[in-house]
Amino acid sequence: MNIGNLSKIALKALLNNKMRAFLTMLGIIIGVASVITMIAIGQGSKMSIRAQISEMGSNIIMIHPGGERRAGVRMDPSEMQTLKIENYETLRNECVFISGISPLVNSSGQLVSGNNNYPSSVSGVGLDYLNIRQLKISDGEMFSASDIQTSAKVCVIGKTIADNLFPDGGDPVGKTIRFNQVPFRVVGVLESKGYNSMGMDQDDIVLAPYTTVMKRLLAVTYLESIFASALSEEMTDLATEEISSILRREHKLKDTDANDFEIRSQQELSQMLNTTTDLMTTLLACIAGISLIVGGIGIMNIMYVSVTERTKEIGLRMSVGAKGSDILAQFLIEAVIISITGGIIGVLTGFGASLGVKFIARWPVFIQPWSVILSFAVCTVTGIFFGWYPAKKAADLDPIDALRYE
């Protein structure tokens, strides 16, 4: 049978009853639009969380001392002295899965410049720290390797520090600030990063060579932590294992001993947060999926009623030579046209709603191409699936009874 003619017949039948066709579509429109919007909201929040995490640095691996016991008492990690500068150097020389590594020691106190002062802490770091934390110098420059070697009293400061110590807007580079009576020469100012997702000011930061902080401020020989950055997100696990085995060897741990250090990676954090947002996306998609099914049932409902209502028409079509399969095809095509048109309107509505959410509620929104394709495919299948039963019913009518139906 000629599909072209049947499509014409089906289209004509729909156009003759625009209101009914629209009402039938409504369920599909709402279903598709909500699937797209819900997934867009879910994906949007996932992406914004991801962006916030990557703001913290690239593929960060954090190594802290830990697990040490003295006479059965667990120690505060900050008092542990298991991470040595030699460990850092070994890791720096031996690890292949990391792109950068830096020690970290902190000393808190009061910063003073002229008659301005500000409470903060100085972080003793290596040169790689900038790349690991994705920090950039906006004015001046980073301290040098020779500054580290000579434990030079130089520092790089964040914008918050610069604003507080030099409120008149003077260029801090080249000036000297004092930290707990120790003078530091400012060699650079960091680019502003603003607040992170935890509400911490990322510009409240002073970086100095770790040797300076260890020797001149803290007078210690151990490290608080070591920051490293894996070559890529996928290599985070390899890098973690590598670091762990090197440290175990360096710390001369037996196979049965527990680690006396802890390794945390950014990946763990992002995985944890992803689980939450994935759960939310799934939940939203389920709700939207249910509305799509309800939309499909709506199609079946109205098609079913319409078959009864159009019994006489079906009888006539059969009497002028429509086969059962022609009637079946006509009603199926009607169902498919309804669901595809509804799908298209739904996609457009979904886009509109997503943009509305983005601009009115200011939520992060990301329209997933696969959600559009998926919901479209689902609604076409829904149309065929739910259109089949009424169409079959129409096709199985006896022309004599159908013609006589009042």
Add this chain to the structure above:
Amino acid sequence: MNKSVIELIDIRRDFTVGDETVHALRGVSFSISEGEFVTIMGTSGSGKSTLLNILGCLDTPTGGEYYLDGISVRKMSKSQRAVLRNRKIGFVFQNYNLLAKTTALENVELPLMYNSKIGTSERRERAKQALKAVGLENRMEHKSNQMSGGQMQRVAIARALVNDPAVILADEATGNLDTRTSFEILVLLQQLHAEGRTIIFVTHNPEIARYSCRNIKLTDGHIVEDTLNQNILSAADTLAGLPVEND
């Protein structure tokens, strides 16, 4: 004698209602030649509707043989009969059965829509010809709800003509129309007959029989009368003789 279009041999049709078997047709035999205008008469319950359904290939007989234009219908499947109806039969119903909200032209095109051998332009052309043949060339784009009963029945006749059928089956085609319009339709049918169409007109109205050339009368599933009309009246003359309504 012309070639026979319809050949019924001992047609029987039984229906089972509950435990009872109803014999609607108890052995009906006749043949209709090309170009005949036959009325089939009978009171309700005489089996004329059943006979019409069988003639129209909507139903198959329980026993006997039916040849339509030389083709045996009895063993045909549902969809084979649908194709046969599409090519060989034109139906005209009492209540017109036009598609709602659809133009006259599209209504007439309908049977050809189910014939994939006929393209769009040919379909349109043939539908126009058919509408011209029933005198509705000025009403082609009118929708079914914008026409009078007589006009709708003309559209239905055009639809029956459009596939150039072997036989036109009219089922009480004037039953819903007033006297004047009825005669107009009869004039049209007589005119088509004069052009060589084969027409079977099923009715319970004995008046109609006077305008056909042959009359078959059914009672209780049997043919009780099969007579040629020696004095065929002209519907056009009768129409001219009708008093003119002043409204």
